[in-house]
Amino acid sequence: MSDHDSIAGIRTATVVGGGVIGASWAALFLARGLSVTVSDPQPGIEEAVRGHIAQAAPALGALGLDTSDLTARLAFVPDLADAVRAADLVQENGPERLEVKHRMWRVIEENAPAGALFATSTSGIPATEIATALKDPGRLVVGHPFNPPHLVPLVEVVPGERTSPETTERARAFYEALGKRPQVLRKEVPGFVANRLQSAIFRECVYLVSEGVVTMRELDDIVTSSLGQRWAVAGPFRSFHLGGGEGGLPHFMSHLGAGMERRWADMAEEQVAFDERTRRLLTEQVEEFGGSVADLAAERDRRQIAVMRALGEGYDG
Amino acid sequence: MSDHDSIAGIRTATVVGGGVIGASWAALFLARGLSVTVSDPQPGIEEAVRGHIAQAAPALGALGLDTSDLTARLAFVPDLADAVRAADLVQENGPERLEVKHRMWRVIEENAPAGALFATSTSGIPATEIATALKDPGRLVVGHPFNPPHLVPLVEVVPGERTSPETTERARAFYEALGKRPQVLRKEVPGFVANRLQSAIFRECVYLVSEGVVTMRELDDIVTSSLGQRWAVAGPFRSFHLGGGEGGLPHFMSHLGAGMERRWADMAEEQVAFDERTRRLLTEQVEEFGGSVADLAAERDRRQIAVMRALGEGYDG
Incomplete structure (x- = not known):
């Protein structure tokens, strides 16, 4: 459908949660040429996310990216089911509460394409616990950025007990192609490294x-x-x-x-x-x-x- | 007597102990235009120190100093009493054993000019303990570099209980004029910060x-x-x-x-x-x-x- 860039096979990303982490991911994904849908039901979120993206733009420019038309492929879709229907990647940045994440991921799995990559930015909840909400827990991996994601290179990729090796490798390859420094952890530990x-x-x-x-x-x-x-x-x-x-x-x-x-x-x-x-x-x-x-x-x-x-x-x- | 550079009133430094820390201090002092006497009774020390100084020279050059004639004002005087007679500053880098430091500092105090500044590079022994060997404990302060001193900016300046405020301030001002980032600690704690x-x-x-x-x-x-x-x-x-x-x-x-x-x-x-x-x-x-x-x-x-x-x-x- 789309003729724009793909990063390790990802063209279309849905960023769930438009707080500072989500907005920073969105800015980077956009600057890398992806289509980005931000999904967050909060009133005023579009203005807030656009503000964060504008703030991130000079740093992205200084780090070598073209930021001239950053928001051309940015959409806001508050309804989560609708927001993920065309996603190649879902990067979730929801509240750090297990029941909220469970609810979100059930909706995401139900409505996203079968081949979509599922990553959570959680800094505290293991993928193993989040994935209990999924029919296929093999699809979910932690992709934990060090704040702010558009600037700091590290992404901790932390597979849960049931995350498939393919999911982990796909996430690692995507973050690497994005220009980050992903590091796959060998064991799930609270707080990661x-x-x-x-x-x-x-x-x-x-x-x-x-x-x-x-x-x-x-x-x-x-x-x-x-x-x-x-x-x-x-x-x-x-x-x-x-x-x-x-x-x-x-x-x-x-x-x-x-x-x-x-x-x-x-x-x-x-x-x-x-x-x-x-x-x-x-x-x-x-x-x-x-x-x-x-x-x-x-x-x-x-x-x-x-x-x-x-x-x-x-x-x- | 001397017509070369002075750094915060220091023209002539005696570096006691020619290990890696001492040699690194010597390289920096020389590149800053001081006359440097290295005192270490170990056989072969002159060659070792000259080797370390040659190794440090490219870094000092890259950091903005003229290293073309680095060893022109370098002398080796194994006998400690002789080595400190003309010193404006004694920077001691001896073994980390209290009795050795006591012995050294007694000789230094006996033979150095009355106005010389006394600093020890110790990473582990508080100035309070070292200074018990001195008639005037107010003269001695810890000037602890982060290794290697010619490169890493930090110098922890740690006064002992009886170090005079003048000594502490003189040391701080000297390290600062040298181009380091001295930080005076407000309390002596083991291992410093x-x-x-x-x-x-x-x-x-x-x-x-x-x-x-x-x-x-x-x-x-x-x-x-x-x-x-x-x-x-x-x-x-x-x-x-x-x-x-x-x-x-x-x-x-x-x-x-x-x-x-x-x-x-x-x-x-x-x-x-x-x-x-x-x-x-x-x-x-x-x-x-x-x-x-x-x-x-x-x-x-x-x-x-x-x-x-x-x-x-x-x-x-």
Whole structure:
């Protein structure tokens, strides 16, 4: 029917849920030449999604995509059954409540073409649990982006217990052809990988600030000027492998492993919680960041795009 | 006496200990125009240090410094007393053993000029403990670089209980004028900040690999394509502040704080150690990185320099 681009066999995508994640996916899909239908019954959603897409356009342009006619193939179809009838891909970004997802996916399966690929952006609910609503649970896989999807390369592809290998591979190939960096996890774990790591480091961040060792802003400056720059180019394992001299990671484990285990034991003793005192302290220190959330986010994205370009990342590679 | 450059009043630096950290400091000091005396009684140290300096030169050049005549003002004086007699700054990079540091610092204080600034690169021993060897403990401060010091911007400046405010400020101003990003900590804590954060995230990294959720290389790829790129430009607090919509960090804490606390509780139950099985698994997976440690490190540094240049970082800013 359509003569426009296809990405790994996908021409027509239905984005279910028009919040920030859904709208960001929509912007990227459109910039990649797909036809996109956004389905969300909320009043005012069309204006909100168009606003998000307009906001995402400069970043997509800076990353190498043509954004001159971004919304030419964008449609809004509030009714979910109608919205998925011609979909090659359904990317669901609904509320993170199992019963809502079950209801949505039943409608999607009932009405989407038999060959459509089913992906959920969930950050918290395993595909195994969502797929119990499906007649064919083999069709559904988690495609969890790191926010915002149009900018951050990672997509965690997490098959459930009954996801078919074909579905997983199709999703991986699609995200890769889209220009993302998909990573297929070998096991379903709550929070997947990136958010677990983020939580792990954040506990110690909150501890150090609540103890008065540094302020939030000072801690952030420490990270951007050391670990962040390293981890943008070499992850934690590679960093230790390359920090251990010629002996690499095995040498590191032999010589510094015991010290790190002691540090872990000490950290386990730390009391860290978002209690009243901690919330008040962190809220007060937000002042230090200066500027509105929107301005700071724009500045962050501008700088991240510069980093990505320096590393040869983007959608024109 | 000297007509060459001074950095915040420092013209002549003595680098005590010619290992990788000491040699990296020496390379940066030299490229900044200081006279540098390296003091290390180890046989063969001069050749090793000259080798490290030659290795560091391309990075220093790429970061904006003139490295054409890097070793013209480099001297080797094995005897510590002799080595510090003309020093404006002593940057000590000795073994991480308290009694060795005590012995060194007694000799340094006895023989260095009364106005010399005393800094230790220690990553583990608080200035308070090292300074008990000094007649004037107010003169000593921790200036802990993130390895390698000629490349990574961060220097953690950590005063001990008796470090004078003047010493702390002098050290901070010197590192800043040198082109680093010094951060003065408000409290002495074991491991300071960057290494504690690194340990915290690494525990979960080891857990996820030992559970078979991902391999080391896959985990590293997840980090470089998500958290790393973010944290190179906005630290963990700012990232959550900007990820919470207009409500910022307070909204994040209200809405996602409880979920993160549950994740912390779950993580605390994880058994993680560098036991035989874990060491074997991680050692096997080192193969995945491909290439020698030296080649991989050169590649990482090249990419980090590209990131730093994209962010306007370097020694010519």
